[in-house]
Amino acid sequence: MKKRRQKKANKRLRRQLNRALREIDTLKARLYSAGSDTSCVQTLPSEVPSTDKRYRIGQNDLFLFAYPSELRKIEQETLRCDGIETGGLLFGHITRTDMICVDLVTVASTKAKREVTMFEGDPHDDKILSNSIIDGYGIEPFGSWHSHHRFGLEHPSAGDIATMRSHFAQLPDAIRRFVMIIATINVSNQVVINPYLFIRGIADPFKMQWLPPERVKDSPFSNIVNKIGVGS
Numbered sequence: 300m301k302k303r304r305q306k307k308a309n310k311r312l313r314r315q316l317n318r319a320l321r322e323i324d325t326l327k328a329r330l331y332s333a334g335s336d337t338s339c340v341q342t343l344p345s346e347v348p349s350t351d352k353r354y355r356i357g358q359n360d361l362f363l364f365a366y367p368s369e370l371r372k373i374e375q376e377t378l379r380c381d382g383i384e385t386g387g388l389l390f391g392h393i394t395r396t397d398m399i400c401v402d403l404v405t406v407a408s409t410k411a412k413r414e415v416t417m418f419e420g421d422p423h424d425d426k427i428l429s430n431s432i433i434d435g436y437g438i439e440p441f442g443s444w445h446s447h448h449r450f451g452l453e454h455p456s457a458g459d460i461a462t463m464r465s466h467f468a469q470l471p472d473a474i475r476r477f478v479m480i481i482a483t484i485n486v487s488n489q490v491v492i493n494p495y496l497f498i499r500g501i502a503d504p505f506k507m508q509w510l511p512p513e514r515v516k517d518s519p520f521s522n523i524v525n526k527i528g529v530g531s
């Protein structure tokens with residue numbers, strides 16, 4: 300009899316837990332879509348291809364790994380260019396379990412266009428840099444970063460989304476993902492670094508989360524850009 304009561308109580312608890320989890324999901328979905336500022340950012344649909352469930356909490360969070368040294372580069376360059384946009388490229392690898400790892404962040408060369416509402420890396424210098432890194436170290440460019448300094452726009456702008464659309468059109472079909480990091484400076488003068496994932500065929504980007512740093516060492520690739528002599 301006692302056992303039966305216990306079983307019943309367990310069942311009730313499980314039901315309550317499931318209800319609470321469903322409520323959390325609804326709240327999260329509401330949070331992601333709240334306000335016009337985040338209207339272009341989607342939650343991650345469960346059917347997004349080949350994204351390992353282990354790197355999600357619920358179905359909305361998609362994690363990204365980056366070395367602390369590389370995030371510091373974004374922070375320093377964003378603060379150095381306070382008032383104008385700046386940026387660079389992201390290099391790394393995607394593990395067999397589909398985890399995206401940012402191994403190296405670069406800062407665009409002095410030939411890049413850095414303006415109040417526009418950043419454009421120098422194509423020639425970007426190409427030299429990319430080829431040298433791919434050939435020499437086997438890590439691939441899979442994204443870019445740029446700052447929105449003090450716009451208060453922590454996600455890709457409508458212009459960024461349009462740029463991505465034409466970018467995918469020019470890239471081989473096999474390239475299905477592109478990571479875009481947006482850095483902003485908040486009212487406390489801190490740099491906020493937000494990663495987004497663009498998927499071919501889906502216009503709006505998905506917000507990603509930083510994986511809590513499991514590896515505390517700086518990137519082993521961090522110094523190679525100085526050797527190439529273009530960018531930093």
Ligand SMILES: [Zn+2]
Nearest residue numbers: 445455456459
């Ligand atoms: Zn932008």
